[in-house]
Structure formats: C-alpha cells, structure tokens
Amino acid sequence: MPDLPSRAPEAPARVVFLGGVGEVGRNMACVELEGRVLIVDVGLSFPTHDQPGVDLVLPDFEYVRGRREDVEAVVLTHGHEDHIGALPYLLREFPDRVLPVYGTPFTLALLEGKLEEHGVRDRAELRTVTPGEGASIGPFSMRFMRVTHSIPDGMAVAIDTPYGSILHTGDFKIDQTPLDGRPTDLHALAEEAGRGVHLLLSDSTNAEEAGYTASERSVGPVLTDIVARAPQLVVVACFSSHIHRIQQVVNAARANERVVVFLGRSMHQSVAAARRLGLLSVPDEDVLPVEALASFDPARVVVICTGSQGEPLSALSLMAAREHKWVRLREGDVVVLSSSLIPGNEPAIHRVIDGLYRTGADVYHVPAAPVHASGHAAAEELRLMLSLVRPRWFVPIHGERRHLAHHAKLATEVGIPPERVLICEDGDVLEVGEKVELAGRVPAGMTFVDGLGIGDVGEVVLRDRRKLAGEGVVVVVVAIDAHHGQLISGPDIVNRGFVFEQAAGDILEAARERVRLSLRESAEAEVTDPGVLEQNIRRVLGRYFYEATQRKPVILPVILEV
Ligand SMILES: [Zn+2]
Ligand SMILES: [Zn+2]
Structure with a gap:
C-alpha cells in the first residue's frame, strides 16, 4: 500500500508531484487544499531506447484514481505534449464525470483535437482563461500570468493558500522582444510577490545554461539570410506548435518572394488552429498545396515540416531516406533543422542529418548554425524570476536531477536560505503549512502505452523485450x-x-x-x-x-x- 500521509489540521495545503520532477517530460502535479485536488498539467513523455516497443509514457494515475471524488479541475500551463499529452488518458479515469479544464485559447485548441481523436471530448468542460485574469473553483482561487515560451499562450498560475500563494511558472523564458509583443508579465509576477508567494515551483530545464536565452526574434534574420542565399528548394523543420518560429519562416519566405508548403498532419492542425485564433499570419496566396510542388519552381518555395527530432516516418525522415512522396531533395537544396536536440533523440537526429547530407542538400542545424533559440529560461532569467518573486520556499521542477540541483544553487545564490530550498522527485508529497516539508510518497512509476494497451506492459515485459532484442x-x-x-x-x-x-x-x-x-x-x-x-x-x-x-x-x- 502506498504511504499516504494524513493531513494535519495546521497544514491544509499539499503538493503532490506525479511527474516531471527528476525527469524531463510527463509533467503533472496535484495542488491540494481542504481535501480537494487541483491538477496542474497532465503530460506524457516518449520512450527511451531501453523501452523497446513502447509508444508513450504516462504518469502513474494510481494516486489520482484514489482521489477521484476530490478532483476539482485541471489547469494546463501550455499546449506542449509534456504538459497536455496524457490528459485524454486521465479523462478515461473519470467515466462518469465532466472535468473542468482551464487553459488559454491555443492550449485548449490543441487539446480539443486530441480529445476528439481519443473520443473523450465530452469528458472535459473546456474553460478558456486569459492571462492577467483569475478563476475560482471549489477552495481554489487562481491567478494566471502570461509567460513567453516556445509555444504561444503559455502561462504561470498562482494558487492561494492560507500562507500565501503557490506559484507554478509553467515553462518559460523571459523574452523581452517576443514575436507577438506579449512578454512574460513581470508586472503581474511582481504584484504576486507583493501579495506574498509562499512556494515557488519553477522551470529548471536550462538551469545549467549561463546567461540569458536568446530572444525568439534573433532567429528571424538568420532564417531570412539562409533563404535569401538558397539557390533552390528550402525545407525548414520545426515543432508544429512553435507558431512564432513558423511565423518567422513564413516571413523569411515572403521577404524572398517564396510561397510556403506546410507538410504533416500535426503541422496542418497546429497552423489551422493558430490562424483561426489570429496567432499566425499567413496570406492564403502565400500557401501552396503540396500536390502543386512538382509543377512549381523550387527556388520559389519554402517547405515547412515536422520531424526535427528524427521521428521515424516524419516528413523529414522520409526526405532523408529519399522516400518522401512529394519532396525529392537534390544537390543545391537547403534543409534547416530549426529546433534543439532533445536529449535522448540525438542518435535519431544525427541519422536524419547524415541522410540529408547524402542527398546532396546543404543542412543547417544547431550548434553549427544559430537557427534555433530555446524556449526555456537560462540561469540569469531564473535568478531574475527568483529575485522578483521572492518566495519563502522554493522547489525546482521540470528537469532531471542535475537541472534541479543547478536551479537550487541559483536560488541560494540570490539569498533564499538553503533550508528553504527543497529538491523533490516524482512521487514526493509536500505539506505546505507555515513550513513546507516532505511528508511522504505516493506511487509515481511509469505507465507505458503500447498499441491499444495502457499499463499492461511493465518492467517484466520490457526485460524480455530487451533480452529478445539483445540475444x-x-x-x-x-x-x-x-x-x-x-x-x-x-x-x-x-x-x-x-x-x-x-x-x-x-x-x-x-x-x-x-x-x-x-x-x-x-x-x-x-x-x-x-x-x-x-x-x-x-x-x-x-x-x-x-x-x-x-x-x-x-x-x-x-x-x-x-
Ligand atoms: Zn515542458
Ligand atoms: Zn513547454
């Protein structure tokens, strides 16, 4: 039986980490007040090479299953897979309820497509929120603050407790010149600090990086220059949800009198949602359907596609293998991988890059070319967040252990007493009273999705698969x-x-x-x-x-x- 700590009357709030703390991916936390549960983010992660055959990795829902009646709502900080991807699976745990889900318009637009694909659209009541405003449900009173990130419409959320607020930053960077002119709302964060932030939970992804993360805007001129000098076809691969990057590719194409071709299902869905919400501006006459590519001068086209992480069967992988139905790369073509190398994906990405070079194309990618800017705050921005918010207690989240350790060090450097900085792991339960302390553990293992099975593949099956593969x-x-x-x-x-x-x-x-x-x-x-x-x-x-x-x-x- 899991060790479920009882709630002491003097500690009415708790935070339970179910994913994303001590690992990158499948972010999920429960904030609890008066015995009620508010879930912040329900993300998934992708399998590593020692999990053969696994399609997706979900958080362990056992704890939430036991608290089903107590769950008030879900809040989503932004629309990345590692924050919303497991929500369709969570909703299956609530067959007889409609769960309120709070998020910004773009987050909910991406979510809605997923819920429909999973046939659980009717299990969620989507409640659109605007950063700068607040919402209340049950004992929870929340305020939402805009943050910049590698997807539009990201937000931080502050949740009131009797001791001050719990501030969850979501994923963020402090981009002073974001493409949409909507920077991280430092003013709102300062106001929150004025009210008193009791506990800060902050994104640790880039805690090891010194200085500041470059502005998204810095990528635009680099892309424009590459397109200007390209003699023939240009292909740019990036995340389909990175609308501001896509906007800059579109701008670079337009500046060079080229049209754009969008490739891939997720790219089309994401672009359609962003255009509908006014987050992406692409004139219709600038968009060429892929079928028309063969009869069009390649020197007048930029193809925008997915596959920058080397995903098998993605448009870019197929191009690298010379198997793409519409795009045949040849000498003189240019391919740009406008994204980071997510740890764990390097071998697949390098394989794709090698394949692209073999076609004769010229390839631009980080770190050799500055064709990407991260969406996560580096050390100086993290320090700024800590100094601005001045939390009484601090827990670094969203990172592997070393990221959390670096972030904890940054916190003590800006004057937070070391005894008020806690490094947690998935499954940890924090009691949030006058003091914030570790109060127990709940199950937080990995739930594997393989084909139609959810949770039926465990460590024993994986061990067999590794053995079969190896021997x-x-x-x-x-x-x-x-x-x-x-x-x-x-x-x-x-x-x-x-x-x-x-x-x-x-x-x-x-x-x-x-x-x-x-x-x-x-x-x-x-x-x-x-x-x-x-x-x-x-x-x-x-x-x-x-x-x-x-x-x-x-x-x-x-x-x-x-
Ligand atoms: Zn994330
Ligand atoms: Zn993110």
Missing part, C-alpha cells in the same frame, strides 16, 4: 508420450536472432542431442510433468548455448503431450 529466442518443440514421457517426435529447434541457422547447424544439432538426452533421463526417472520437463530443457540448453556461444538467448520449450 534472440530459441523455440524447442517436442512431442512426448503423456504416460511415460518418451520422446515421440522432435525436438525441432527454431531460432530468431540467436544464430544463423545455415551457419550454425552443428550447434543446433548438438542442442537437439542434449534435449533428447535430457528427456530420456527424465523418462527413466519417470518424470512426466511438462512443467518440470520444460525447466530441464531450459537449463540444459541454457548451459550448452552459453558454453558454445557465450550468449544467453530466451529459450521457449513447447511440450506437446500425445
């Missing part, structure tokens, strides 16, 4: 007499990924002989139980294969009793 599998089929245990036919040995059958006939023949011997010994000892026979075969073959090959394939005996 292969050997299937041994024998038919035995049900009464006496004598071998009637076989053993037939089939292997996949262990040895090449035609080259390793000796090994497999010797293996067959050992199985025969093992079965004969069992029959003589009057052992006929199939479970025991399987175990014997597994042991005998395991030992032999290791001696002969120094490998440990998965051995699957199949015993047919006739």
Whole structure:
C-alpha cells in the first residue's frame, strides 16, 4: 500500500508531484487544499531506447484514481505534449464525470483535437482563461500570468493558500522582444510577490545554461539570410506548435518572394488552429498545396515540416531516406533543422542529418548554425524570476536531477536560505503549512502505452523485450508420450536472432542431442510433468548455448503431450 500521509489540521495545503520532477517530460502535479485536488498539467513523455516497443509514457494515475471524488479541475500551463499529452488518458479515469479544464485559447485548441481523436471530448468542460485574469473553483482561487515560451499562450498560475500563494511558472523564458509583443508579465509576477508567494515551483530545464536565452526574434534574420542565399528548394523543420518560429519562416519566405508548403498532419492542425485564433499570419496566396510542388519552381518555395527530432516516418525522415512522396531533395537544396536536440533523440537526429547530407542538400542545424533559440529560461532569467518573486520556499521542477540541483544553487545564490530550498522527485508529497516539508510518497512509476494497451506492459515485459532484442529466442518443440514421457517426435529447434541457422547447424544439432538426452533421463526417472520437463530443457540448453556461444538467448520449450 502506498504511504499516504494524513493531513494535519495546521497544514491544509499539499503538493503532490506525479511527474516531471527528476525527469524531463510527463509533467503533472496535484495542488491540494481542504481535501480537494487541483491538477496542474497532465503530460506524457516518449520512450527511451531501453523501452523497446513502447509508444508513450504516462504518469502513474494510481494516486489520482484514489482521489477521484476530490478532483476539482485541471489547469494546463501550455499546449506542449509534456504538459497536455496524457490528459485524454486521465479523462478515461473519470467515466462518469465532466472535468473542468482551464487553459488559454491555443492550449485548449490543441487539446480539443486530441480529445476528439481519443473520443473523450465530452469528458472535459473546456474553460478558456486569459492571462492577467483569475478563476475560482471549489477552495481554489487562481491567478494566471502570461509567460513567453516556445509555444504561444503559455502561462504561470498562482494558487492561494492560507500562507500565501503557490506559484507554478509553467515553462518559460523571459523574452523581452517576443514575436507577438506579449512578454512574460513581470508586472503581474511582481504584484504576486507583493501579495506574498509562499512556494515557488519553477522551470529548471536550462538551469545549467549561463546567461540569458536568446530572444525568439534573433532567429528571424538568420532564417531570412539562409533563404535569401538558397539557390533552390528550402525545407525548414520545426515543432508544429512553435507558431512564432513558423511565423518567422513564413516571413523569411515572403521577404524572398517564396510561397510556403506546410507538410504533416500535426503541422496542418497546429497552423489551422493558430490562424483561426489570429496567432499566425499567413496570406492564403502565400500557401501552396503540396500536390502543386512538382509543377512549381523550387527556388520559389519554402517547405515547412515536422520531424526535427528524427521521428521515424516524419516528413523529414522520409526526405532523408529519399522516400518522401512529394519532396525529392537534390544537390543545391537547403534543409534547416530549426529546433534543439532533445536529449535522448540525438542518435535519431544525427541519422536524419547524415541522410540529408547524402542527398546532396546543404543542412543547417544547431550548434553549427544559430537557427534555433530555446524556449526555456537560462540561469540569469531564473535568478531574475527568483529575485522578483521572492518566495519563502522554493522547489525546482521540470528537469532531471542535475537541472534541479543547478536551479537550487541559483536560488541560494540570490539569498533564499538553503533550508528553504527543497529538491523533490516524482512521487514526493509536500505539506505546505507555515513550513513546507516532505511528508511522504505516493506511487509515481511509469505507465507505458503500447498499441491499444495502457499499463499492461511493465518492467517484466520490457526485460524480455530487451533480452529478445539483445540475444534472440530459441523455440524447442517436442512431442512426448503423456504416460511415460518418451520422446515421440522432435525436438525441432527454431531460432530468431540467436544464430544463423545455415551457419550454425552443428550447434543446433548438438542442442537437439542434449534435449533428447535430457528427456530420456527424465523418462527413466519417470518424470512426466511438462512443467518440470520444460525447466530441464531450459537449463540444459541454457548451459550448452552459453558454453558454445557465450550468449544467453530466451529459450521457449513447447511440450506437446500425445
Ligand atoms: Zn515542458
Ligand atoms: Zn513547454
């Protein structure tokens, strides 16, 4: 049973971290007041190479499941997958309720498409909020503040407690010259500080980076220059939700009398939502449908697509493999990867970049070319946030352990006493009273989505998959007499990924002989139980294969009793 700390009367508020603290991705936290629960963000993450076959990784919903009746609402800080991606799965946990979900227009526009795809649109009541305003539900009274980030419409949220507010920054940078002219609302943050911020939870992603993150605007001239000098087709890959980046690519195209082609489903959805909300300005006459590309002068086109993280089957990966239906890259074409290399994705990205170079195209990417600016605050901006907000207590969030440690150090450097800076991990429960302290743990493991299954693939299955991938599998089929245990036919040995059958006939023949011997010994000892026979075969073959090959394939005996 999880260790669920009881609420002391003098500590009416709690914060429970269910994801994103000690890892990058699947951000989710519960803020609790008077026994009620407000969920901040419900994100997902993508599997690492040691999670073969896994499609998505969700937060563990067990804790929320136990508090189902207490959940008031969900607040979404912005529309990135690591903040909204798991919400459709969470809503399935509330089959008989309609959950209020607060977010800005662009966040909710992206969410709505996802909810429809998952068939859970009717489980959520979307409540649009405007940064600068507030909202109340149950015991929660919230204020929303605009922040700049690599997606439009991001916000921080302050939630009142009897001791002052809990301020959750969401993902942010302090961009003084954002493309939409709507900077991080320092004034509102200062006002919040004036009211008294009891606990600050702040984005740690770039805590290791010194100085300030470059303004999004700095990328525009670089892109315009690349497009101006390109003799033929230009392809720019970026995140589909990075509307301000897309705007700058569109501007660069227009400045060079080129039209744009949008490629990819998520790109089309995101661009359509942003245009509808007035966040992206692209004249219709500037947009060329991809089907018209073949009959158009490539020197008059910029293709904007997804795939900057090396995702298989994305437009960019297909171009790198020369398998894209509409875009055939050739010598003189230019490809720009206008995004960061998200840790863990490097091998896939590098493979795509290598493929792009092989087509003869010229490729621009970070760090070699300044074609990207991060959406997260670097050390000086984090210090500014801390100094501006002056929280009594501080917990760094949104980062791996080293990011959190760096951020904690920044906090003590600006004068927050070390004993008031807490480094937490997923599953930690904080009691927020006069003091903020660690008060227990709740389950916060990973829930894997694989195909239609949610949570049915666990560590045991993954261990098998890693073993199958690493050592292969050997299937041994024998038919035995049900009464006496004598071998009637076989053993037939089939292997996949262990040895090449035609080259390793000796090994497999010797293996067959050992199985025969093992079965004969069992029959003589009057052992006929199939479970025991399987175990014997597994042991005998395991030992032999290791001696002969120094490998440990998965051995699957199949015993047919006739
Ligand atoms: Zn994030
Ligand atoms: Zn984000």
